[in-house]
Amino acid sequence: MDSSATDDVEPVRQALIRLMAIADRLESRNAHAVQRIEAATAALDQGVSRLDAGGERFAERALQVIGNNARQAVAQGAGEAVDELRQRLQQSADAAQAAARAMDEQRRGLTNARRSLLWHAWVALLLGSLSAAGAAAWTIHRSTQEMAQARFGQDILRATQRGTINRCGGSLCARVGRKPERFGKDGQYMLLED
Numbered sequence: 001m002d003s004s005a006t007d008d009v010e011p012v013r014q015a016l017i018r019l020m021a022i023a024d025r026l027e028s029r030n031a032h033a034v035q036r037i038e039a040a041t042a043a044l045d046q047g048v049s050r051l052d053a054g055g056e057r058f059a060e061r062a063l064q065v066i067g068n069n070a071r072q073a074v075a076q077g078a079g080e081a082v083d084e085l086r087q088r089l090q091q092s093a094d095a096a097q098a099a100a101r102a103m104d105e106q107r108r109g110l111t112n113a114r115r116s117l118l119w120h121a122w123v124a125l126l127l128g129s130l131s132a133a134g135a136a137a138w139t140i141h142r143s144t145q146e147m148a149q150a151r152f153g154q155d156i157l158r159a160t161q162r163g164t165i166n167r168c169g170g171s172l173c174a175r176v177g178r179k180p181e182r183f184g185k186d187g188q189y190m191l192l193e194d
Contacts, residue, residue: 008135014126019121023114030110037103045095048089055085164192 006056059082164175174192181191 009128009132012124012154016121016124020158026114033107051089
């Protein structure tokens, strides 16, 4: 293979290596982001559970303490507190769901970017392979032509060594035999005698 074909393939190969490294980094970041999302979701679930349990304990204690003094007033106050607590819990849950949706969108974006990068890497690899195959085919073609020229030169050398082609005065002459065979469209060539 000649150096021009190698020079053409090397930048493609280097670009492919860089693309694969970027794809690996994106995949690693994607996995890390998913782990962080899962950890944040688990922590949020624990926090909601603790908040819910704490709210229930608070409501029970409030009802026990105040129940002796003014059950009706306490029940109303506790109901309002529980409703407010529920509203805050709902707001927290809504915020957590919005954050989870945003993180899921980011994960999808990273996945799409990774797919796009892999697609481009495959296209670059295909183009590099086609370029290498074309360079190899051209090299084979040139080698075949050079071999044909070398064989022709060897045939001329052998004919000269056998005396079939010789110098007659200042010009070349050829031994064609007693009954020469003619070739070519108009019979302009004669077969040399071996």
